[in-house]
Amino acid sequence: MQPREKFPAPTVRRLSLYLRELRAHQDAGHATISSKQLGEALGLTDAQVRKDLAFFGQFGHPGVGYRTAELIDRVRKILGKDRSWNACVVGAGNIGRALLPYGRFRRDGFDIVAIFDRDPAVIGTLIADHRVRPLSDLPALVRERSIRIGIIAVPAEAAQETALRLLEAGVVGILNFAPRRLDVGKRIAVVNVDFMVELEQLAFQLSLDTSAERPKPRKKSGERSHDD
C-alpha cells in the first residue's frame, strides 16, 4: 500500500546539478560547502538548496555546512548511481555514433554495452570497439548483458516501434533522442532529449530581447537555462 513516495520534479533535476557542482568544488580542494556557496554557484537561494536536500535526509552539519565527499556520496546514492547501469544504443547514425565513444558515461556508472541498427550495410561494422548488431539480437543481448536502459537514436519515424521492441526486450527505462513522443503505456520510464526543442527555447529568449528592442541597455537580459 505504501504510496510510492513522490519528490518534486524540479528538486530531482537540481540534484544532478548539485552533484556536478559538488565534484567541481571537491576538485578545487574544498572539503566542505555551505548551502549558500552551492546555491550561488547555480543561481539558487541557500534555502532552496537546503529544502531540496532535506527531502532526502539530514546531511548537513550546522555551523560547518556539508562535507563535500559525504554529500557527493549521498546524492549519488539518491540518484541511483551507487550501482552501474548497462545501456544499449539503437540507431548507428550521427547521434548513436557520438554517444558510444563518450567516455564520461562509463566512468560514471552508465555502461553502453551494445549498439543496434536496422541497416544491413552498417550491421557488423565496428563503432568505438562495438560491433553493430541487428535488431533481432535485441532480446537476447538485453538478457545476456543485463541491459536496463535503452537509448533511442533512430529517426522519428522508427522511434515508436523501437520503443516497443525495447520494452518487449525488457529494458526498464528509455532515453529518447528522437523528436517525437513515445507511447509506452506508462509501463516504463522515459526521458526525452530533443535538440530542436532546446534551440527553440533559445530562439524564444532571443526573440523576446530583440522584439522589445529598447533604447537604453538594461540591467538584466534574457538569461535562462532549462538546466540551471
Place this chain on the structure above:
Amino acid sequence: MQPREKFPAPTVRRLSLYLRELRAHQDAGHATISSKQLGEALGLTDAQVRKDLAFFGQFGHPGVGYRTAELIDRVRKILGKDRSWNACVVGAGNIGRALLPYGRFRRDGFDIVAIFDRDPAVIGTLIADHRVRPLSDLPALVRERSIRIGIIAVPAEAAQETALRLLEAGVVGILNFAPRRLDVGKRIAVVNVDFMVELEQLAFQLSLDTSAERPKPRKKSGERSHDD
C-alpha cells in the same frame, strides 16, 4: 519602462512540444485540433493547453478548435522561428560532428554555418561540407556570416573560455553541451544540455521503482519525462 513581459518557463517549454505535435497532426491530414486532442497527445489537460496559448493571444475558434496550419504559424512566430538563425559549432569532437550533418536544423530555421576547433590536427579538415576553422577566425566569421547562436561542444575544461570568446565575438545566445555551468554575466541567453543529467534523471526514476519493490504489479509505474 515596459517591464519585459515575462512568460512562465513551463509554458514556453510546452510550446515546443505543441509545435511538434501540431505538425504530426497536420501530416496526418487534420485541418483542426481541439485543446483536448492536443492535450491528450501530450499527457496534459485541455485547460493547460488553452491557458498556455492564451498567454500569447486568442488563436482558437469556439466550437471548432484551433486551425492546425494557423496555430503552427502562430507558435512558430512566438518561438522566433519566423526568421532563420545562423549558428556555429565550437568543438569538432563527437558531439560537434554529430550536430553538423543533422539536416533537421537547417530545414527548420537553424543554419549551422561554421565549425571551429582548437586542435591544429583537425583544423582544415572537412566535416559535412564545412571546413573546420581555427578559433582565431571566430570574430570575423560571426560578423561576416551573421552568426547569432554559438553551440558549445568542447570538453568541460574549455567550455567557460569558449563561452567568453563567443560572447566577445558577438553571439547573442549559447547552446551548451559541455557538462558545466557557464558564467556569462547575465549578458546573453544560455540553454544547457547535459546528457549525464538526463541519464541521472532516468536512473533516479528507475531506482524509485525497484527500491520500493512490491509484490503485486501496480497500475502506474515511474513514467516521467523532462520533456513531456
Place this chain on the structure above:
DNA sequence: AGTTGTGAACTGATTCACAGCC
C-alpha cells in the same frame, strides 16, 4: 453540441525567518 477563453480555486514550489546546533 462542441469548444474556447478566463476568473476563481486549488495545488505545488520557493522564499522567509528563526530556533537549534556547532
Place this chain on the structure above:
DNA sequence: GGCTGTGAATCAGTTCACAACT
C-alpha cells in the same frame, strides 16, 4: 559567528467551472 533544518508565508502554476461564441 556561521550554518542547518523547517514551519509559516508567499509566489507560481495548474485545474476547475462556466459564460460566451459557432
